Amino acid sequence: MKFRSSAVxxxxxxxxxxxxxxxxxxxxxxxxxxxxxxxxPRVGGMLRxxxxxxxxxxxxxVQPNEAQxxxxxxxLDALVFDRLLRFDDRGNPAxxxxxxxxxxxxxxxxxxxxxxxxxxxxGTPLTAEIAAAALASELATELGSxxxxxxxxxxxxxxxxxxxxxxxQQLATGRNFIFHVAADGTLSGTGPLVVDHWDSSASPQQxxxxxxxxxxxxxxxxxHIAISLGVGSPRIEADLEFGLADAGELAPAEMRLAAERxxxxxSSEPMDLFALAFAPARPAVQDQRLREAxxxxxxxxxxxxxxxxxxxxxxxxxxxxxxxxxxxxxxxGPPSPAQVSPDAVKPPAxxxxxxxxxxxxxxxxxxxxxxxLRAAGIAASAVAGGAxxxxxxxxxxxxxxxxxIAQPDPPAALDLVLGALSAPAAAAEDPEALYSAERxxxxxxxxxxxxxxxxxxxxxxxxRDWMATRWGDLRLDDAWLDRSPTANxx
Amino acid sequence: MRNHSTLAAGDxxxxxxxxxxxxxxxxxxxxxxAAGYAGAQATAAATITLSENAAGFVWVAEIRQxxxxxxxxxxxxxxxxxxxxxxxxxLRSALLWSGPEDVLAAxxxxxxxxxxxxxxxxxxxxxxxxxxxxxxxxxxxQHTFKIALPPSANAARDAQGALAxxxxxxxxxxxxxxxxxxxxxxxxxxxxxxxxxxxxxxxxDQLGSxxxxxxxxxxxxxxxxxxxxxxxxxxxxxxRAYEMRGGAAEPxxxxxxxxxxxxxxxxxxxxxxxxxxxxxxxxxxxATGDDEVYEISLVCGH
Numbered sequence: 009m010k011f012r013s014s015a016v017x018x019x020x021x022x023x024x025x026x027x028x029x030x031x032x033x034x035x036x037x038x039x040x041x042x043x044x045x046x047x048x049p050r051v052g053g054m055l056r057x058x059x060x061x062x063x064x065x066x067x068x069x070v071q072p073n074e075a076q077x078x079x080x081x082x083x084l085d086a087l088v089f090d091r092l093l094r095f096d097d098r099g100n101p102a103x104x105x106x107x108x109x110x111x112x113x114x115x116x117x118x119x120x121x122x123x124x125x126x127x128x129x130x131g132t133p134l135t136a137e138i139a140a141a142a143l144a145s146e147l148a149t150e151l152g153s154x155x156x157x158x159x160x161x162x163x164x165x166x167x168x169x170x171x172x173x174x175x176x177q178q179l180a181t182g183r184n185f186i187f188h189v190a191a192d193g194t195l196s197g198t199g200p201l202v203v204d205h206w207d208s209s210a211s212p213q214q215x216x217x218x219x220x221x222x223x224x225x226x227x228x229x230x231x232h233i234a235i236s237l238g239v240g241s242p243r244i245e246a247d248l249e250f251g252l253a254d255a256g257e258l259a260p261a262e263m264r265l266a267a268e269r270x271x272x273x274x275s276s277e278p279m280d281l282f283a284l285a286f287a288p289a290r291p292a293v294q295d296q297r298l299r300e301a302x303x304x305x306x307x308x309x310x311x312x313x314x315x316x317x318x319x320x321x322x323x324x325x326x327x328x329x330x331x332x333x334x335x336x337x338x339x340x341g342p343p344s345p346a347q348v349s350p351d352a353v354k355p356p357a358x359x360x361x362x363x364x365x366x367x368x369x370x371x372x373x374x375x376x377x378x379x380x381l382r383a384a385g386i387a388a389s390a391v392a393g394g395a396x397x398x399x400x401x402x403x404x405x406x407x408x409x410x411x412x413i414a415q416p417d418p419p420a421a422l423d424l425v426l427g428a429l430s431a432p433a434a435a436a437e438d439p440e441a442l443y444s445a446e447r448x449x450x451x452x453x454x455x456x457x458x459x460x461x462x463x464x465x466x467x468x469x470x471x472r473d474w475m476a477t478r479w480g481d482l483r484l485d486d487a488w489l490d491r492s493p494t495a496n497x498x
Numbered sequence: 499m500r501n502h503s504t505l506a507a508g509d510x511x512x513x514x515x516x517x518x519x520x521x522x523x524x525x526x527x528x529x530x531x532a533a534g535y536a537g538a539q540a541t542a543a544a545t546i547t548l549s550e551n552a553a554g555f556v557w558v559a560e561i562r563q564x565x566x567x568x569x570x571x572x573x574x575x576x577x578x579x580x581x582x583x584x585x586x587x588x589l590r591s592a593l594l595w596s597g598p599e600d601v602l603a604a605x606x607x608x609x610x611x612x613x614x615x616x617x618x619x620x621x622x623x624x625x626x627x628x629x630x631x632x633x634x635x636x637x638x639x640q641h642t643f644k645i646a647l648p649p650s651a652n653a654a655r656d657a658q659g660a661l662a663x664x665x666x667x668x669x670x671x672x673x674x675x676x677x678x679x680x681x682x683x684x685x686x687x688x689x690x691x692x693x694x695x696x697x698x699x700x701x702x703d704q705l706g707s708x709x710x711x712x713x714x715x716x717x718x719x720x721x722x723x724x725x726x727x728x729x730x731x732x733x734x735x736x737x738r739a740y741e742m743r744g745g746a747a748e749p750x751x752x753x754x755x756x757x758x759x760x761x762x763x764x765x766x767x768x769x770x771x772x773x774x775x776x777x778x779x780x781x782x783x784x785a786t787g788d789d790e791v792y793e794i795s796l797v798c799g800h
Contacts, residue, residue: 047728048658048707096598097787099552103630123633329502333549333556334571336502416552439556439571472730478552486731 049473049488054232056468057484058247058256059083062213062238066206067195068185069145075428076367079412082183083482084235087217088129089185089197092120092139092164093176097477099416101176105134105186105198105224106164115171120164126224128188130196136164142186143179150178173437177420200228200485213237229473229488241368245271245466254468254489259368260317263464272467276480277330278321278460281411282311282373284361285429286454290405292355298386299453302406305384306377307343312459315372320461326425326446328460330478332418334443338450338457343380355405358387362404365392373458374408412463416479418442429455503550504785510548517546576786587722587739588797589754591779596790599628601780602659602672603762604791624791625683627659627672634659634673636683647677647688658762708763710777712796722796723747724777726760735760737779737794754794758784 061080064072068085072078092106101109106120126134136159147155147166154169166175178184188196196202201217217233239247244256248271258266258273267273284302286293293299308322321328324338359381363374374390381388393404411428415421422442423433426449434445449455463480470489476482499517501510521528542563549556555574561567595604605625626637636645647670659672670677670688677688709725723740725747736753737760762780776795783790 047730049730098554098598100598102598107630107633329549329551331551333551333573334558336547336549337558337560337569418551418553439573440569443569443571473732475732 047472049229049486050490051227051229051231051488053230053489053491054234055230055471055484055487055489056252056254057233057235058212058239058244058253059235059237060239060241060244060257060259063208065208066203066215068183068187071183074364074366075410075412076364079414080237082414084215085183085185086199086481087201087233087484088199088203089187090199091179091181091184091186092122092143093180095177095180095416095477095481099479101180104180105139106179109176111173111175115173115175116169117165117167118172118175120166122162122164123224124162126198127222128196128198129202129220129222130188130190130194132188132190132196134186134188134198136160136162138188139164139186142188143184146183150182150184174417174420174423177415177417181415181420198224200225201233204232212239228485230484233484245269248466248468251468254471255474255484255487256466258464258466260319260461260464262466263319264317266466272469272471274465274467274474274476275319275462276464276476277478278328278462279331279413279479280320280461280463281323281326281328281409281413281425282320282370282458282461283323283326283409283411283429284377284406284456284458285409286406286456287404288454290403292357292359292405296452298355299456301384302381302386303453303456304344305386306341306380306456306458308341308458310380311373311376312461315376316369316459316461319464320459323457323460326449326455326457327413327418327421327442331413331416331421332439332442332446334439337443338446343384355386358389359405360403361388361390361406361408362393363390363408364410367410369461370408370410377408377458408458412480413460414479414481416477422446431455499546499548501548503548503555505548505555513548587751589724589737589739589751590795590797591754591756591792592795594624594778594791594793595626596783596786596788598788599626599630601626601761601789601791602629602634603627603661603670603764604778604780605661605663605668605764606778606793625661625668626791627661627670629659629673636661636668636670636679636688645679645683645686645688647673647675647690660764708760708779710763710765712765712777722750724763724765724794726763726779729759731759731761731782732784734758734784735781737763737777739796751796756781756792757786757790758782761789 059080061077063077063081063084064070066081066084066088068089072081090105092104093101093109094104096102103123105123105126107123108121109118111118122134122136122139128134132138138159140157140159143157147157151168151172156167158165166172186198190196200220200223202220203215204218205214205216207214213236215235215237219228219231221227239256241257241259241262244253244258245262245266247253248256248266249269263273263275286299312318312320312322322340323335324340325332325335327335329335361374361377363370371392378388378390393407409429411425413421413424415424418439419434419437419442422436422445426433431449434442436442436445450457465476467474470491472488472490473486475486499510499514518528542561545560547558547560549558553573554576557572557574559570561570624638628635628637634647636647659670662669666681668679668683670679675690675692677690679686679688709723712722712724714721720741723742724737725740726735726737729735734755734757736755738749738753739751740747741750756779758781760779761782763777765777776793779792779794781790781792
């Protein structure tokens with residue numbers, strides 16, 4: 009492990025390094041746990057799931073602008089399509105369609121060996137040529153036009169003019185799905201399910217997936233997964249309560265209600281970043297003192313604990329603590345009066361804060377921010393706008409962004425966030441470099457983190473092995489149903 | 499020193515003691531922040547925070563020296579230790595192996611009369627059938643050899659495996675097939691045929707899917723049944739010894755806790771280190787994500 013310090017004497021640096029290094033080997037780590045137990049899964053049944061978002065398509069080649077919709081679409085696509093790699097429970101890249109991979113030329117070229125014997129659901133064998141064709145567009149978007157992907161036999165090669173140290177992490181997430189396009193344009197995947205029925209115009213939207221018996225990773229336990237999209241959170245809570253749904257996405261406000269009514273609940277780690285992003289070209293927010301005053305005026309604890317109903321934690325950093333391990337180094341409040349005279353930072357006209365009109369939590373957070381700003385003497389108003397990326401919505405001085413960080417790898421997670429905020433990539437790998445990169449990204453207060461919110465689910469009594477990852481990736485293909493009478497009593 | 503991690507208070511104290519010893523060995527004196535004169539004269543102030551992220555521990559040193567300050571961070575991998583409980587018939591566990599691989603089955607074929615060196619290079623006495631999510635391979639705990647088992651179209655999502663040793667041949671069941679290997683394993687070519695994944699005993703009201711029978715212990719007349727619980731794979735688990743009395747399974751030991759679900763529980767041959775009935779349990783540690791292989795032994799009395 010490497011230590012760097014330019015601000016303290018060498019002896020002190022060595023001393024601190026020794027402190028940490030000695031302590032690192034000083035203990036073994038016992039763990040406490042409570043007891044329940046394990047039963048093998050049962051096969052069959054239909055898992056009924058309700059989501060709050062609607063999605064425009066199931067085509068993994070189409071990227072919705074809104075982050076929440078993109079997240080929902082990615083979750084559905086992951087049922088049908090696999091990636092080359094996946095994340096294990098620790099967030100390390102693990103084999104999926106690729107069973108081995110290695111960097112060459114300092115990480116400018118990577119070779120992936122595909123798993124043999126895998127077939128798409130239309131019967132087409134997986135080849136490196138098909139995989140390369142599927143990845144080409146997305147990789148060009150992520151890596152730039154200098155990236156080049158080719159396939160021959162079972163070996164897929166990705167090259168770039170720049171080193172790609174985080175390529176395995178990139179390929180384990182996002183829209184890097186592998187698909188086969190038939191002559192008639194139909195898409196097929198290698199995943200655990202196939203699309204059996206899709207009604208995109210219904211309200212709510214309906215999609216039914218059927219088990220792919222030929223899946224290389226084994227058939228899912230349930231026969232079908234029926235997903236309703238665009239269902240309101242109160243309706244989802246009610247459907248869970250009355251047994252009309254097996255799993256459903258809940259808003260923070262519904263979580264406590266669901267628990268009080270006996271519905272099991274599950275939350276991811278805090279992962280959705282709510283942050284203010286100041287428009288780079290708006291004259292009203294060019295004064296860094298104003299941005300700093302705004303950052304200091306916001307009550308993050310109230311946002312996390314009141315607005316988001318304790319389904320969030322205050323954020324002073326871009327990455328939450330569970331990903332970085334150092335978020336506590338970034339203060340989160342309480343709000344303090346502006347360090348400079350209010351007159352000195354007073355904007356020439358009331359600031360316009362734009363939030364995503366489709367996101368109820370974003371609306372509530374934006375309103376709370378306005379309250380805090382007005383309390384600090386800064387005139388501002390919240391205006392409903394479009395997606396995160398639509399900076400140009402009604403004359404936005406600042407926009408409230410919500411970025412799902414469904415990514416446990418710290419370097420890749422930071423790049424994901426910086427990319428969503430149109431900030432330069434960090435190119436950092438070790439904790440110290442990542443910390444420095446976050447410090448630099450936040451130094452001029454053009455980005456102001458507010459809170460990290462969990463993704464929340466309610467679960468029906470019959471659902472077993474709900475093994476979603478800490479970062480909210482669902483594993484519906486691993487879930488199974490216990491419809492026995494005793495299931496309802498558990 | 500602050501603890502933002504899952505480290506227990508005792509571990510934090512051990513870390514603190516180790517730090518102070520190291521500083522003292524380097525000729526530095528340490529004063530607490532509230533130590534008045536001594537603290538005021540300190541040449542540098544350091545705040546150590548034991549933090550944690552998804553991959554492991556992150557330890558942070560914030561150092562102030564005059565008007566200068568610096569932050570140093572260090573990633574520290576996790577370790578884990580087994581747990582055990584004591585009861586009238588006592589179940590004891592010993593962690594034999596842990597790692598990120600998915601373990602489908604474990605066996606300890608190195609019985610006292612089985613010449614370990616002839617089974618696996620390096621004298622390994624623990625064989626593992628592991629999966630990378632699709633392919634399966636047989637290896638020993640030290641990874642001195644690895645035999646890949648060809649993929650099969652009969653693979654099951656709830657992958658299970660079995661290792662059966664008859665003294666000269668090893669039958670490996672998993673990935674929808676059964677393969678036979680001969681000694682020495684490291685150079686053996688598997689002879690495979692299609693087959694079903696092994697099916698564990700059906701769960702009952704008291705016993706989970708994972709249970710296995712051991713010879714009578716502690717002077718009893720009936721066999722001991724070791725059984726895991728009846729939760730699902732998202733929950734910690736325990737193993738308990740039972741005896742069949744009047745058609746019902748009655749517990750004869752306290753529960754032995756594990757940090758995740760018991761994925762496999764099989765009677766083991768006698769291990770040299772633990773004479774007496776024993777079983778091998780494969781546990782998926784929910785905190786680390788690793789699979790762990792435990793030897794569970796029955797001990798009479800406390």
